Amino acid sequence: MLDTGHLMNTNPELQTEQDGIEYILKTVKALGEDRKLIRGLHLNCSLSGDYVKTFERVFDSESSNIERMKHVIKIDQHRPFTDKAVQKLLRFIKPDYVVHELAYRDFSDFEKNIEVQLTACGRKLSIDDEGD
DSSP states (O other): OOHHHHHHHOOTOOOHHHHHHHHHHHHTTTTTGGGGGGGGEOOOOOOOHHHHHHHOOOOOTTTOOHHHHHHHHHHHBBBBOOOOHHHHHHHOOSSSSEEEOOOOOHHHHHHHHHHHHHHTOOOOOOTTTTTO
16 A cells, blocks of 8 residues: 555655656656555645744643644645646556545545545546445
């Protein structure tokens, strides 16, 4: 399983989704034949380099778990891809499974985020209105 956001977080110089997609492609291509071992993706975008470069990497002993979690969320953003170039990534890796691992505040926000990412992937959100 390849988590695209985690991989993007290894390069704080990434500024755009296009940069991130190209970085992921380059990294996966460098795996050679081992790239075929990637059977699934946790698909999400994380462009947190500017924050990472400014963070002092120090928490005092009084920091709460909430403060620490806010820090993690600023790094591992779980945003939807909006750039259709993400389709190059899907075509190259050809995963058996794609998990749209996205952050959201409520179900409405999740629906919006998943729709944005699916559109970038060249897919449509399909919700059964009957609940079946």
